[in-house]
Amino acid sequence: xxxxxxxxxxxxxxxxxxxxxxxxxxxxxxxxxxxxxxxxxxxxxxxxxxxxxxxxxxxxxxxxxxxxxxxxxxxxxxxxxxxxxxxxxxxxxxxxxxxxxxxxxxxxxxxxxxxxxxxxxxxxxxxxxxxxxxxxxxxxxxxxxxxxxxxxxxxxxxxxxxxxxxxxxxxxxxxxxxxxxxxxxxxxxxxxxxxxxxxxxxxxxxxxxxxxxxxxxxxxxxxxxxxxxxxxxxxxxxxxxxxxxxxxxxxxxxxxxxxxxxxxxxxxxxxxxxxxxxxxxxxxxxxxxxxxxxxxxxxxxxxxxxxxxxxxxxxxxxxxxxxxxxxxxxxxxxxxxxxxxxxxxxxxxxxxxxxxxxxxxxxxxxxxxxxxxxxxxxxxxxxxxxxxxxxxxxxxxxxxxxxxxxxxxxxxxxxxxxxxxxxxxxxxxxxxxxxxxxxxxxxxxxxxxxxxxxxxxxxx
Amino acid sequence: xxxxxxxxxxxxxxxxxxxxxxxxxxxxxxxxxxxxxxxxxxxxxxxxxxxxxxxxxxxxxxxxxxxxxxxxxxxxxxxxxxxxxxxxxxxxxxxxxxxxxxxxxxxxxxxxxxxxxxx
Numbered sequence: 001x002x003x004x005x006x007x008x009x010x011x012x013x014x015x016x017x018x019x020x021x022x023x024x025x026x027x028x029x030x031x032x033x034x035x036x037x038x039x040x041x042x043x044x045x046x047x048x049x050x051x052x053x054x055x056x057x058x059x060x061x062x063x064x065x066x067x068x069x070x071x072x073x074x075x076x077x078x079x080x081x082x083x084x085x086x087x088x089x090x091x092x093x094x095x096x097x098x099x100x101x102x103x104x105x106x107x108x109x110x111x112x113x114x115x116x117x118x119x120x121x122x123x124x125x126x127x128x129x130x131x132x133x134x135x136x137x138x139x140x141x142x143x144x145x146x147x148x149x150x151x152x153x154x155x156x157x158x159x160x161x162x163x164x165x166x167x168x169x170x171x172x173x174x175x176x177x178x179x180x181x182x183x184x185x186x187x188x189x190x191x192x193x194x195x196x197x198x199x200x201x202x203x204x205x206x207x208x209x210x211x212x213x214x215x216x217x218x219x220x221x222x223x224x225x226x227x228x229x230x231x232x233x234x235x236x237x238x239x240x241x242x243x244x245x246x247x248x249x250x251x252x253x254x255x256x257x258x259x260x261x262x263x264x265x266x267x268x269x270x271x272x273x274x275x276x277x278x279x280x281x282x283x284x285x286x287x288x289x290x291x292x293x294x295x296x297x298x299x300x301x302x303x304x305x306x307x308x309x310x311x312x313x314x315x316x317x318x319x320x321x322x323x324x325x326x327x328x329x330x331x332x333x334x335x336x337x338x339x340x341x342x343x344x345x346x347x348x349x350x351x352x353x354x355x356x357x358x359x360x361x362x363x364x365x366x367x368x369x370x371x372x373x374x375x376x377x378x379x380x381x382x383x384x385x386x387x388x389x390x391x392x393x394x395x396x397x398x399x400x401x402x403x404x405x406x407x408x409x410x411x412x413x414x415x416x417x418x419x420x421x422x423x424x425x426x427x428x429x430x431x432x433x434x435x436x437x438x439x440x441x442x443x444x445x446x447x448x449x450x451x452x453x454x455x456x457x458x459x460x
Numbered sequence: 461x462x463x464x465x466x467x468x469x470x471x472x473x474x475x476x477x478x479x480x481x482x483x484x485x486x487x488x489x490x491x492x493x494x495x496x497x498x499x500x501x502x503x504x505x506x507x508x509x510x511x512x513x514x515x516x517x518x519x520x521x522x523x524x525x526x527x528x529x530x531x532x533x534x535x536x537x538x539x540x541x542x543x544x545x546x547x548x549x550x551x552x553x554x555x556x557x558x559x560x561x562x563x564x565x566x567x568x569x570x571x572x573x574x575x576x577x578x579x
Contacts, residue, residue, distance in 0.1 A: 031575075032574075033572070037573055053567070056569075056573050057567060057571060058569065060475045061475050061525065061547040061548075063475075064476050064526035069474070069476060070479070090526075091526035091528060093565075094529075095526070095532050096528075097528050116574075155530060156530075156534075159511070159534055162508045163512065163515060164516075
């Protein structure tokens with residue numbers, strides 16, 4: 001193929017290709033039929049198509065721009081004779097969607113007749129990224145995070161929400177499995193249907209079967225009424241089976257049958273009910289290991305594992321700890337009508353260095369505790385639960401210690417109510433049962449202590 | 461039975477998967493070399509809806525032009541064979557596929573510049 005040249009601009013001909021290659025953006029030339037005549041290096045880098053691959057082909061097949069399929073700017077430039085500039089996006093050879101500004105200008109001969117078009121592509125990614133950094137909400141439903149791991153999850157969740165496939169959510173306790181399940185339901189087409197949650201580990205086997213699949217009147221002693229079961233209640237919606245790893249083997253078979261046939265048979269009934277239910281299951285257990293140990297059916301795992309979402313533990317989401325600390329501080333500020341502005345450097349250092357075995361739930365509880373305890377405008381180390389600032393060396397030493405107002409053996413997953421109840425008990429023990437002394441220890445008035453004792457049902 | 465879906469734009473394979481509003485579904489029966497063709501006009505262009513259609517209709521192979529990585533990975537993960545970046549008339553792509561000669565990235569257009577064949 002002959003090399004294109006620029007004639008009569010200078011006394012000698014100029015190499016047009018070299019000239020194009022020096023331009024730091026994608027440039028290409030098409031003929032009147034919009035077939036590519038020549039491209040520069042910038043174009044090759046942006047689209048991923050080499051010059052050899054692109055030449056002679058319709059530009060829409062190489063460019064793959066949104067505008068190519070909606071309102072071709074070249075067509076408009078041909079009609080008006082004016083250059084056209086438009087913001088759009090292209091899909092590159094390596095399947096990336098790239099925002100670009102496309103400008104098309106007609107190339108006319110000496111008589112003003114258009115012979116072709118010169119088009120430029122400006123990569124808008126740096127500009128868009130700048131904008132996104134300023135305005136991006138790092139969230140999906142009530143989940144938040146800006147770590148790369150969470151960003152991946154935020155990308156896949158909308159896609160999963162649109163499908164009807166079973167989803168298995170795995171992750172340590174406190175990572176937000178329930179939130180993901182609910183977010184999937186809320187973003188799916190089943191959002192108007194019910195979202196029914198069943199904790200497979202919370203009920204004994206016999207009760208769980210009746211709870212899940214329902215029973216008919218007289219199916220067993222005490223079955224005085226027909227009971228619909230959670231599957232039937234979730235008809236047209238989503239059934240969330242949490243702690244699926246704790247599901248007894250006999251019920252695993254029944255669940256397996258449902259996943260195959262989509263029909264449920266309540267206890268004592270010969271007539272099945274076709275339940276239109278999407279199954280979302282979650283567990284903190286390692287199901288693959290349980291399969292090896294014969295504690296979980298492999299075929300059920302395969303059926304549930306159509307789509308899998310693994311939630312990383314908080315210690316692997318370093319970027320997110322600060323974000324979550326601020327998020328929960330704002331949330332509890334609003335909830336408790338406080339005006340705490342932030343964390344003192346020492347307190348922040350302790351929090352950022354802490355491993356959060358209980359993950360986001362533990363972090364949330366720590367912030368809730370600190371916001372409750374803090375009377376000023378900044379959370380200091382003294383407002384953090386004691387187990388963060390005074391690490392416990394062992395269980396025995398903790399037991400030998402005198403009881404204190406602060407919760408020394410704080411359960412990372414305890415809610416504020418549990419913590420407060422424990423604080424009251426500790427204070428009462430320390431005060432030898434005297435409420436006025438306990439109130440002084442807690443820094444409360446006697447009436448507050450009396451009200452709280454009544455609230456928590458403490459027999460003092 | 462094998463089902464193949466091609467998003468189309470006129471007589472050509474649609475340059476973009478997410479913007480196609482028309483698809484052709486080829487149904488290949490065992491022992492029948494000529495596939496049954498089923499055209500479908502979509503209410504709107506949507507990659508999510510196309511993915512849903514592909515999965516709910518049991519499509520085994522997708523032949524398309526440009527497709528975003530996200531949808532490519534999702535469909536591949538759902539065991540749908542994706543031949544992307546295929547350019548040219550969809551009829552020709554269908555013929556080549558039936559003969560087992562179609563590859564991802566294949567160009568089925570005749571290369572032309574200012575009306576002259578430059579293939």
